[in-house]
Amino acid sequence: MTGAVLLFEPRAGGRYRIVLTYEASQHSVSGKTSEDTDIVQGLFLELLPDERIVQSVEFVSEDPSFAGTMTMTWSFAPVGGGTEVAIRCENVPAGIRPEDHDVGLRSTLANLAAFLA
Structure with a gap:
């Protein structure tokens, strides 16, 4: 997976926009x-x-x-x-399977740990 940050305003009321692109060999389900x-x-x-x-998150789909x-x-x-x-995630869209969400969040935390190591 690769990511591109198109907008990032790290303050209360600030917005962000991120594009995540999946490699075929890494992702078994379609993007949103x-x-x-x-x-x-x-x-x-x-x-x-x-x-x-605390952040609100929407998927463009x-x-x-x-x-x-x-x-x-x-x-x-x-x-x-x-x-x-x-x-903690609340109001997760129904299209996101809990097991996929868990894998994604664990991957995010692992990437954060590697970045900070």
Whole structure:
């Protein structure tokens, strides 16, 4: 998967727009926007440094099963010599299978851990 950040305004009320492109060998299901692409539009609702990020997320799609606004809350807590990151998702569109969502979130956290290592 590759990603491109088209817009990023990291502040409360700021927006973002991201394009994710799946490689055929890495992805067994279709993208939400096109066969191999997800376009995600978000709004930062709350940014509390070292504590929490709350954002609303929408997928650009003509498929009604991906419609609606999902709320994601990322919470951070000090643990030992690092930080525990917890993600809570609410109002996940019906078209996103829970097991696929779990795999995607775990991949995101693994990428974050690798980036910070």
